[in-house]
Amino acid sequence: EVPDGTFYRFPLVPVRGVPLMQPIAEYWDKIETFQARPDDLLIATYPKAGTTWMQEIVDCIMNDGDVERSRRAPTHVRSPFLEIASPPPVPSGIDQLEVTPSPRLVKTHLPYELVPNSFWQQKCKTIYVARNAKDNAVSYYFFDLMNKTQPHPGTWEEYLPKYIRGDVPWGSWFDHVLGWWNAREKHNILYVFYEDMKEDPKREIRKVMRFLGKALPEDVVEKVYQHTSFNAMKENPMANYSSIPSNVIDQSVSPFMRKGEVSDWINHFSEAQNKMFDAEYQKRMAGSTLKFRCKI
Numbered sequence: 001e002v003p004d005g006t007f008y009r010f011p012l013v014p015v016r017g018v019p020l021m022q023p024i025a026e027y028w029d030k031i032e033t034f035q036a037r038p039d040d041l042l043i044a045t046y047p048k049a050g051t052t053w054m055q056e057i058v059d060c061i062m063n064d065g066d067v068e069r070s071r072r073a074p075t076h077v078r079s080p081f082l083e084i085a086s087p088p089p090v091p092s093g094i095d096q097l098e099v100t101p102s103p104r105l106v107k108t109h110l111p112y113e114l115v116p117n118s119f120w121q122q123k124c125k126t127i128y129v130a131r132n133a134k135d136n137a138v139s140y141y142f143f144d145l146m147n148k149t150q151p152h153p154g155t156w157e158e159y160l161p162k163y164i165r166g167d168v169p170w171g172s173w174f175d176h177v178l179g180w181w182n183a184r185e186k187h188n189i190l191y192v193f194y195e196d197m198k199e200d201p202k203r204e205i206r207k208v209m210r211f212l213g214k215a216l217p218e219d220v221v222e223k224v225y226q227h228t229s230f231n232a233m234k235e236n237p238m239a240n241y242s243s244i245p246s247n248v249i250d251q252s253v254s255p256f257m258r259k260g261e262v263s264d265w266i267n268h269f270s271e272a273q274n275k276m277f278d279a280e281y282q283k284r285m286a287g288s289t290l291k292f293r294c295k296i
């Protein structure tokens, strides 16, 4: 039960320049000093890049394709959200992690620079999922409409400039994808693209299996693939966030499993917005080897 008044649209407070919801900023000391274990697996993303999808894939692989076991609890219990914090008595992500048996599957939206150092000291494996900026923006807009703990996005017209400036929870998409891209060779980081997952899910599932050191037969790949399709996850109460009360996320405004497509941005960006966005994109991404596809 979530007490009334515990959740509201929290203001953003900068933590080392990155805007985070106020309860997270207030809890920062605990997050920064979090002690990772060597067998923790970190799943890092910018919000709305395909986090939940990757969490489901990894949990299913870790259980050798036992899909019934993957229905044991909702996503946020099976794979706690490291930095999430709310006013008491709601348990924080760290409280949840403390009662989670190893090997733990840890979710984070933190930019690389803000990840607790213990993950790198412990040489934890990390999977980063990145999604093209335009689809990511549209997905985030609808999420901010329905997530009652994040600032209201306003109209799409009002939202897009804020997204480009990084004036949204967890900051700038550009800083996030580039920060993790530049870090990928320093640590044990697998950098995966949402568009690749859509294009050939089994190929990406096999890639994740290899990264986890799991040699599983093709029928397990098939099971993981079926269990983690958009439609299967949309229907699965343990994967579609229906366990979260509607005063926190209101799925009557927009479902968590909204569309799950590449190129939905075409239905939302005006020609002028697209031009403005492309110009900014060229500037921000210039000189990087990181390339995205906005169509597949």
Ligand code: A3P
Binding pocket: 045, 046, 047, 048, 049, 050, 051, 052, 053, 135, 138, 139, 140, 142, 228, 229, 230, 231, 233, 256, 257, 258, 259, 260, 261, 264
């Ligand atoms: P849309 O809003 O474009 O539909 P996150 O888990 O990082 O919050 O990302 C949510 C986005 O991933 C949503 O995008 C959601 O529909 C999409 N998604 C979730 N599960 C998916 C799946 N199995 N296949 C494709 N997309 C999925």
